[in-house]
Amino acid sequence: MHYLDVMGLLAYFILLGYIGYRSVKKVNSSADFAVAGNKITWPILFATLAASFLGGGASMGRAGQAFDHGYAFMFAASAFPIATVLTGIFIAPKLKRYIGAHTVGDIMEQQFGRYARLITGIFSLIFCIGILGAQALAVGTVFNAIIGIDITTGILIGMGVVLLYSTIGGMWAVIQTDVVQFLMLAIFMPITLMIGINEVGGAEQLIARLPDSHFSIMGDYGPGMFLSLFIAFLLGETLVPPYTQRALAAPDSRNAKIGYTISGVFGFLFYFVSSTIGLIALILYPDISPDLAMPELIRTALPLGITGLVLASLLAVVMSTADSYLNSASVIFVKDIYQGFINPDVGEKNKLWIERLVNLLIGIGAVVFALYATSIIDALLISYSLWAPTILIPFVLGVLLDLKCSKSAIGAIIAGALVTIVWKWGPWDLSGMTGLSALVAGVSANLLTFTVIYHTFKNSRPATLITKNS
Template sequence: MHPLDLAGLAFYFVLLIVIGYLSSRRVKTSEDFAVAGNRITWPILFATLAASFLGGGASMGRAGKSFTDGYVFMFVAAAFPIATVLTGLYVAPKLKRYVGAHTVGDVMAHHYGAPSRLFTGLFSMIYCIGILGAQALAIGTVFNAILGVEVSTGILLGMAVVLLYSTLGGMWAVIQTDVLQFLMLALFVPLTLLIGVQQVGGAEALIERLPEAHFSIMGDYSVGLFVSLFIAYLLGETLVPPYTQRALAAPDARNAKWGYSLAGGFGFLFYFCTATIGLVALVLFPDISPDRALPELVRTALPVGITGLVLAALLAVVMSTADSYLNSSAVVFVRDIYQSFIDPDVDERKRLWIERGVNLGIGIGAVLFALYATSIIDALLLSYALWAPTVLIPFVAAVVWDLNCKRAALAAMLAGALVTIVWKWGPLDLQALTGMTALIAGVLTNIVVFVGVYRLARVPIPGAALGEER
């Protein structure tokens, strides 16, 4: 790698650390660390949310899957920006009703009580650590492809920087770095695509040199596989802790609505860019590992002086997601577990330091997860199976329809988790036997149990008030 490119990359890392240090001076309370003082207007919310969900999976993961499967995976993954737009229009504005809320657990406790907050906190933390692991693996993949270092070394180096600025500055640092990272990805990812298409010989040459199936909506996927993956992306990351935290950080419902919805719209454009980059890489480097499609194109196709900047943008894409999940998991632990069940009277200063300590500890746990993950997309899909079948349905029911049945929420979360675990890791291969994935089985169980228990809890009891919960 040319010294000029290395200098650009080094400058980017130094800038992140400086932002973290300067942000730390603004973090005086736990609220500053968690939701940046509830002062995130819609343009900033749009940038930070887009940067957060367009991480390693949306960049290298989707480029890699398009490399092997074609545009079909882009159509499958488009379920996520669809869900994001719908959430922005119909759910995010209603989150501003919960004054003082920082986490999903705060909302769940308001509707379903303390036990639901506890399980929501536990499921949220497990989910966040899994997604963090996928981003850490993506960071290592970038360093391996560009600099030739071991993936494990790249994971340690990149995550060390993320841990430093996110631990120091909390949400203030995360949002400021996210805006920087969003601007970089919005500029340099399309630039990489344009240069790559030119390397191939133009759009017509690209189409001629690829299998026809790579351009079809269904590709080589069966209807069952397409639908199951579509549902996984539709539900797997919807209203997860970091994204909900962003909406809660908005000053009002209007800013939450527009920031969230526009971020989802931007996702469609970004997915097209990364998917097409995967096709370009297939033509130029047919023998590489799929996860290396995007970084390999950056390393070989771009001119000196641009490579370092695009590498920084690529790392920015991944780091912006990693820092969001890192901050969110720390806030979830302190707010939904420590303060609620261990030390309710913890003072503001101690709570802030605990959040910083947990931020560091969870980041180390995510690094260990990343060292054993097989691929970026596999790590993401594994984590998705831990969210949608547990928290999502009761959470949406609470926010949208103002439901308050404690037994229904708790039973649905535990049943969904149990079925998902048995489906995925039980002695029988239930997915092969039924053609249904663990995520779908868990979500269906969650819905059936929630509705069933809710109806039973609302049956009139002799001697009790009509509709009283039992």
């Protein structure tokens, strides 16, 4: 890299460190660390939420899959922005009725009791670490492709910066850096696309040089595989802890609804941009690894002085998701597990310091996960199977319909988890035998179990409810 590009990259890291330093003054309580004092209006909510879910999977992962399968993967993955828009319209506003809630577990306890909170906390924590690991792997991939350092070193450098500002500044730092990262994303990803199209000779040449299958809705996927992918993205990351946390950080239902819905609409545009970048890379660099499609285009096609800024924007995309999951994981552990079941009387000051310590430890755990993950998308799909078949269905039914049968929620979570584990890691190829993915099988078992138990025990009530100040 030219020294001008290195200077642009260093300036970005210095800015993140400065934001973290300034944010320390605003973090005086656990509520500040977790939901930024519930002061996030819809324009900021839109920016931070969009920056959070458009991470390594939505950028490099989408580009890599388009490199292999064309726009078919984009069509399948568009299920996520669809789910985000629907969530913004119907669910996000209802989350604000849970006064004092910081986590999914807070809400699950109000609907289904304290043991539902504990189980939710455990699965949420594992899920967040898995997604965080995928983002850490993406950070290492960017450094490796563009600067040439090995992936392990890239992971350590990128995640070290994330750990620094998210640990000291909490949600205040995460949201402020997300806004910066969103602005960089909105500017430099389209610039990369336009330069790439020019490199292949224009849009007409791009279309002419690609196989027709790369423009079909299902590409080389069979109907079953396409449907499985669509459902995985429809359910796998819907209302996951960091996104729920964003809605809870809004001051009221109106801001939660508008911010959440607009971020989903923006997702459609970004998916098209990142997928098209993957197709451009296929023409220019047909022999590279798919996960390197976007970094390779940035490294070789962009003019001097722009490369460092675009690299920073690509890192921004990944790091904005990493910091969100990191912050959410630490808040989950402290509120849903530590305060809920280990030390209920923990003081506010001690709770804040524990959140910071856990933030650091979880980040280290995610780095270890990243070192063993085979690809960004594989890491995401494995993590998705830990959320949708367990927590999502009871959570959505509880919020939308105000259902409060604790037995149905706990039974559904356990059933969904067991079926998913057997389907995915058991001795039989159940996916091949039935045509159903582990996620679809787990979600089906979860919904069926919840329905049967609810209609059997629907008059039962949660053992305890959280209070306004919990």
